[in-house]
Amino acid sequence: MYKHISLPLILLCLFVLPSCSSHEYQDALDKGIESLGKRDYHQAAIQFELALKKKNGDEDASSYLEQANYMDEAVSAYEEKEYGASLESLNTVIANKGTLKTLQTEAEKLKAEVLADQETASSFEDTMKVVKELMAKENYSVARKKLRLLEKRLESEDSLSSYQPELAKLTKQVDLASKEQEVTQPEVKKTLEKSDEQRDSYQLYENGRYGFSMYYPKGLRMDPPPTNGDGARFFNDQFEITAYASHTNVINDEETIEMYYENDLNSITEEIAYQRITEDWYVLSYEENGKIIYKKFYFNDQVGTTFVISYPASEQEKYGPITSHIAETFTPSTNS
Structure with missing residues (x-):
């Protein structure tokens, strides 16, 4: 009896398994696209990888996986203030003709934010460089004024928070050096006399x-x-x-x-x-x-x-x- 039943079962499995695999592929693809909409690019990449396992070589899953990875890299680099690396990944997404329209729009929006923060950071760094040059020239009063302006910018611009330790160090150096200058300058004059x-x-x-x-x-x-x-x-x-x-x-x-x-x-x-x-x-x-x-x-x-x-x-x-x-x-x- 078992010999007669086994053949139909085998035929049923051969029919059902590809259907199950196709369903799992589509489910993973849909979840990946849903994660893209939520800007969860890491999770999207995981889902597209699952879709590729169910349908090896699929162009859609492969393309979406690449886009998700680039967006994930762009976001991570942006969070680490690595603006150049972030822009490079975003430009790749934007330039890809196969990129989903919604994702391309999101990439362009993020690129604008990165460029704005990059310009802000560059301006902040330029001013800190000026402060160091003023310190080298022993012009501590002007250096202190510029440091105060930088402190106000830190308070109002969240993207500059990572500069807090360096700014605090510069402020302390200016304070110490100006105090030493106040002590040593009269002494130098007295010595030369x-x-x-x-x-x-x-x-x-x-x-x-x-x-x-x-x-x-x-x-x-x-x-x-x-x-x-x-x-x-x-x-x-x-x-x-x-x-x-x-x-x-x-x-x-x-x-x-x-x-x-x-x-x-x-x-x-x-x-x-x-x-x-x-x-x-x-x-x-x-x-x-x-x-x-x-x-x-x-x-x-x-x-x-x-x-x-x-x-x-x-x-x-x-x-x-x-x-x-x-x-x-x-x-x-x-x-x-």
Whole structure:
């Protein structure tokens, strides 16, 4: 009896299975299109993949899957503020002649939003760049005014929220640097007015190998010079100066002062109180473990010359003028 029943059953299955598969294909396709309408592009892509499994090589499912993936990538990139990548994906959707009309309209709408936010971010970044240039020129009052305008923009434009940490850091740097400027500028003036006294209080150091020189306070002890003759260290219980030089463009023949500057910035974990960079030198000053660190670096295509000064932050009044005098009288290397 079972032998007679099995043949009809087999024939029934052969007829029903393709029909079931066709139904599942259409169901997945419909759900995918529905998800596109809800802007759930990730879910739409999953449904179109299911449709392709039920109907391998189907042009509609394949085309819709591609469109859903591009839209999903565009949205993700936009959320990460990667505007260029987002626009690239959106342009692909818009340019595709097989794109669903509703999806193309949505892509064009999102593109307009991305372009607007991109322009807003670009404008914001340009102003932050101006702030950094003003800081380099020690024009802290104007820099602070521009920072206040940027803070107001942050409050009113949600798309700029990711800039909050960087803006807060810049604001703190301007505040610290302007306070230091208020302290050191009168001291520098006072120090320069005492030039005769300074000449009696300082002595000259000249480096025999690289040719740089500086005036350092008399009474400081000096470490035995290194065997390679690249510099010297002078110190007492509170104050320390280290000056040295080395060849540039040794490892990389296209070195720039910006490379050294960025490397130093990345190596400093403390808040920088003062920073300035020019075409051939830069200065960084910050407090670390209760000490003021002042570093100045000179760059040319043959030699880089550095001096670093450190002293207790509590002794700023005493050693600030000395640091300023050393910086004013330091002569970097021009030797090859």
